[in-house]
Amino acid sequence: MTTESISLTVNGQPRRMDIDPRTLLVQLIRDHLGLTGTHVGCDTAQCGACTVHVDGRAVKSCSILALQADGTEVTTIEGLATGDELHPMQQAFRDCHGLQCGYCTPGMVMSAIELLKHNPQPSEQQIREGLEGNICRCTGYQNIVKAVQQAAGA
Amino acid sequence: MYTFDYQRPATRAQAIAAAGGDAKYLAGGQSLVQAMKLRLAAAPVLIDLSRVADLRGISVSAADVTIGAMTRHAEVAHSAPVRAAIPGLADLAEGIGDQMVRNQGTLGGSLANADPAACYPAAVVGLGATIRTDRRSIAADDFFTGLYETALEPGELIVSVAFPRPARCAYIKFKHPASRFAIVGVFVAQTAGGVRVAVTGAKSRVFRATAIEAALTREFSAAAAAAVELPADDMASDMHAGAAYRAALVSVLASRAVTKTA
Ligand SMILES: Cc1cc2nc3c(=O)[nH]c(=O)nc-3n(C[C@H](O)[C@H](O)[C@H](O)COP(=O)(O)OP(=O)(O)OC[C@H]3O[C@@H](n4cnc5c(N)ncnc54)[C@H](O)[C@@H]3O)c2cc1C
Ligand code: FES
Ligand code: FES
Numbered sequence: 179m180t181t182e183s184i185s186l187t188v189n190g191q192p193r194r195m196d197i198d199p200r201t202l203l204v205q206l207i208r209d210h211l212g213l214t215g216t217h218v219g220c221d222t223a224q225c226g227a228c229t230v231h232v233d234g235r236a237v238k239s240c241s242i243l244a245l246q247a248d249g250t251e252v253t254t255i256e257g258l259a260t261g262d263e264l265h266p267m268q269q270a271f272r273d274c275h276g277l278q279c280g281y282c283t284p285g286m287v288m289s290a291i292e293l294l295k296h297n298p299q300p301s302e303q304q305i306r307e308g309l310e311g312n313i314c315r316c317t318g319y320q321n322i323v324k325a326v327q328q329a330a331g332a
Numbered sequence: 333m334y335t336f337d338y339q340r341p342a343t344r345a346q347a348i349a350a351a352g353g354d355a356k357y358l359a360g361g362q363s364l365v366q367a368m369k370l371r372l373a374a375a376p377v378l379i380d381l382s383r384v385a386d387l388r389g390i391s392v393s394a395a396d397v398t399i400g401a402m403t404r405h406a407e408v409a410h411s412a413p414v415r416a417a418i419p420g421l422a423d424l425a426e427g428i429g430d431q432m433v434r435n436q437g438t439l440g441g442s443l444a445n446a447d448p449a450a451c452y453p454a455a456v457v458g459l460g461a462t463i464r465t466d467r468r469s470i471a472a473d474d475f476f477t478g479l480y481e482t483a484l485e486p487g488e489l490i491v492s493v494a495f496p497r498p499a500r501c502a503y504i505k506f507k508h509p510a511s512r513f514a515i516v517g518v519f520v521a522q523t524a525g526g527v528r529v530a531v532t533g534a535k536s537r538v539f540r541a542t543a544i545e546a547a548l549t550r551e552f553s554a555a556a557a558a559a560v561e562l563p564a565d566d567m568a569s570d571m572h573a574g575a576a577y578r579a580a581l582v583s584v585l586a587s588r589a590v591t592k593t594a
Contacts, residue, residue: 199338238432245340
């Protein structure tokens with residue numbers, strides 16, 4: 179098997195390694211770096227559980243090759259908090275009980291941060307539409323929407 | 333996924349030089365990586381276009397809006413100059429997939445892929461755009477030749493697309509609730525060359541609804557579009573929508589698009 183070398187920054191840490199070119203970004207994050215906060219829900223680009231930020235853009239890490247992230251800065255759910263202080267979006271999900279099983283939550287949080295970046299004061303409808311790439315099987319979305327509203331108000 | 337040799341050229345010339353045999357270009361990967369994961373697509377060589385800087389960007393002139401092939405859907409959706417020049421095009425880009433897909437998928441990838449339910453083909457045909465490749469210019473009406481098929485030759489690279497600025501235009505999509513592709517999508521434009529109505533999702537490729545174009549040329553009104561009854565015999569039919577339903581949707585969405593252009 180031929181390998182390609184990749185260097186990128188993940189949650190502020192420079193990383194360099196040799197990988198099979200077929201490695202997906204989510205495999206690099208979970209299997210090579212052990213950052214298992216990023217989940218795989220569908221593996222077919224539908225559910226958004228695998229959402230991470232690549233150079234500040236939310237993308238589905240199951241749908242791109244790791245090599246497509248060469249030279250970029252990747253942020254995963256583990257990279258959001260500052261020490262013990264949760265990111266405001268994480269805190270809002272916690273305060274509003276925006277999760278039940280938690281499987282979709284890392285992707286929801288990463289996606290919600292992207293949403294507020296472009297629309298800092300979204301309406302309820304805009305939040306629901308903005309998160310349409312993220313599927314939650316538990317909550318019925320009510321408290322997820324409330325959490326995003328709280329984070330937007332914060 | 334089958335194995336491949338990965339290349340990341342820095343220039344357009346290098347990209348084209350790498351494109352022999354069954355090599356494939358990789359743009360956002362939102363269609364291609366998925367297909368490769370499922371082993372529905374394979375390529376001995378994958379040519380990642382992300383470092384070819386001059387394939388990206390947006391420029392607006394008095395006559396048209398030119399968008400580089402590697403420009404992402406989100407860049408078009410959030411572009412103030414595009415929204416000012418052709419609001420219907422910015423709206424269309426904003427409605428593709430979800431925000432993560434828009435952050436990664438590109439114009440060139442969407443057109444080359446020629447998914448029968450994709451959105452951009454409707455804008456390209458609806459506005460009578462010109463697709464510029466490394467070797468020629470292709471008129472929108474000649475570009476989409478069939479199901480996932482285009483006029484592109486092996487190794488031909490889409491460089492940019494020039495969208496002529498219309499007097500007005502709008503796109504309405506009746507979304508598939510899970511995939512968010514179009515069950516039917518209709519793009520209506522009043523252009524210098526007349527009224528154009530492009531339909532996606534309803535047949536094996538995007539097409540112009542000439543009967544609705546004729547009706548709107550006589551009278552540009554929502555009622556005129558809604559009154560046209562299209563034959564259902566060559567419309568797509570699947571578990572989501574039957575042929576007759578799709579035919580009806582075309583007229584209904586065309587009329588809503590006319591209302592939206594106002
Ligand atoms: C969940 C989901 C929802 C989606 N919803 C929609 C939707 O609502 N509407 C819609 O229109 N699309 C939708 N898409 C498709 C999306 O727009 C894709 O991004 C797009 O079809 C492919 O673009 P890409 O840049 O990812 O191309 P890739 O997947 O990288 O490439 C696609 C094909 O184009 C070829 N190619 C790429 N660039 C060039 C070039 N410059 N010259 C020649 N050939 C090239 C590649 O070789 C490949 O064959 C969706 C996708 C997903 C995953
Ligand atoms: S695991 Fe990536 S979108 Fe579902
Ligand atoms: S909390 Fe269980 S899937 Fe969303």
